[in-house]
Amino acid sequence: DAGVIQSPRHEVTEMGQEVTLRCKPISGHNSLFWYRQTMMRGLELLIYFNNNVPIDDSGMPEDRFSAKMPNASFSTLKIQPSEPRDSAVYFCASSFPGQGASTDTQYFGPGTRLTVL
Amino acid sequence: KQEVTQIPAALSVPEGENLVLNCSFTDSAIYNLQWFRQDPGKGLTSLLLIQSSQREQTSGRLNASLDKSSGRSTLYIAASQPGDSATYLCAVMDSSYKLIFGSGTRLLVRP
Numbered sequence: 119d120a121g122v123i124q125s126p127r128h129e130v131t132e133m134g135q136e137v138t139l140r141c142k143p144i145s146g147h148n149s150l151f152w153y154r155q156t157m158m159r160g161l162e163l164l165i166y167f168n169n170n171v172p173i174d175d176s177g178m179p180e181d182r183f184s185a186k187m188p189n190a191s192f193s194t195l196k197i198q199p200s201e202p203r204d205s206a207v208y209f210c211a212s213s214f215p216g217q218g219a220s221t222d223t224q225y226f227g228p229g230t231r232l233t234v235l
Numbered sequence: 236k237q238e239v240t241q242i243p244a245a246l247s248v249p250e251g252e253n254l255v256l257n258c259s260f261t262d263s264a265i266y267n268l269q270w271f272r273q274d275p276g277k278g279l280t281s282l283l284l285i286q287s288s289q290r291e292q293t294s295g296r297l298n299a300s301l302d303k304s305s306g307r308s309t310l311y312i313a314a315s316q317p318g319d320s321a322t323y324l325c326a327v328m329d330s331s332y333k334l335i336f337g338s339g340t341r342l343l344v345r346p
Contacts, residue, residue, distance in 0.1 A: 122278070151334075161279075161324065161336040174331065209278055223269070224334065226278035 122227035124210050130233045136198040139230045142191055143212030151224060152185055152195050153209040161209070167193065200234045207231050237262045237329050241337035248315055249345050256310040256340045258325030263303050266328040270299050270310050273322045273339070282323075283310070315344045 123142040131137055143150050151166040165175040167187045175185070182201070187193040197204055207229045213222040238261045248254050258268070267286045271279040283292045283299040285308070291300040298311040312319060325337040 160338045161326075163333050163335075166333070174333065211279075223281045223284055224279075225281070226271075228276075228278045 122210055122212055122225055124208075124227035124230050126230060127228065128231045128233075130235065131200055132235050133201055134199045135234075136196065137200045137204075137232060137234075139195040139208050139210075139232070141193045141195070141210030141227060143193070143210070144214075144225055145191065147212035147214050147225070148190070149213040149222065149224075150187060150193050151211040151213075152193070153211065153226075154206045155209060155229070156206045164195070197232075200232075202234045205232055205234050237265075237327060237335045239325060239327055239335050239337035241323075241325055241340050243340060244338070245341040245343075247343040247345060250315060250317060252315050252344075253311070253313050254315055254342075256312070256323050256325075256342070258308040258310070258337055260306045260308075260327045260335075262329070263306055264330050265303065266330070266332065268299075268301050268308050269326045269328070269334070270297075270308075271324040271326065273324060279324060312342075315342075317344045317346050320344050 125140045149168050152164040153161050155161045164177045165185045170187045185195045209226050209229045211224040211226045213224045240259045242257045265287055267284055269284045270282045272282050273279050285292045285301040296313040301308045320343050322339045322341045324339045326334040328334055
């Protein structure tokens with residue numbers, strides 16, 4: 119299995135531009151998570167989906183951020199317009215529908231390093 | 236609000252030493268506690284998952300314990316090797332099934 123796939127791996131953009139990050143979860147996983155990692159705030163959950171439905175988006179910082187999961191094998195995280203404070207590493211993770219959420223291990227992608235100038 | 240703290244923030248040991256990483260959390264209402272490893276520029280790899288009803292889990296040279304009542308967990312690494320050098324992250328799954336992460340312990344094992 120290729121694991122969780124994220125693209126691009128690196129993104130450099132200018133303030134005000136739209137940024138779209140992409141994620142392909144592991145086949146058969148029904149939960150997908152978007153995280154952001156910064157030196158100041160560590161790793162934070164932004165939003166997660168279960169069976170393609172957004173369950174909790176309370177971690178999404180503001181209306182500039184949006185996420186979609188049109189099908190079980192693809193998700194996007196969009197930032198419009200981007201700001202320098204959005205610079206971070208964004209991780210996508212997916213989990214296997216095991217015996218219950220409490221037993222599910224999350225499998226992380228390699229991340230997208232975003233730099234907003 | 237659940238908070239997860241990891242001590243120490245960084246640790247440097249010579250190869251072969253046994254070592255302990257510490258994790259504490261403020262709210263004992265958790266479903267599980269997980270330890271992850273993160274290598275520079277890479278994603279996280281799950282090492283061990285301890286359910287709230289369990290006291291410990293073992294995988295090879297790694298042993299993780301959980302004391303839910305005191306809000307503490309330890310990750311024990313036996314006979315450390317240079318390949319163990321990485322950042323180790325502790326995370327608890329809260330009552331809404333969200334993972335709350337600590338800031339990590341950066342481990343360096345010197346040859």
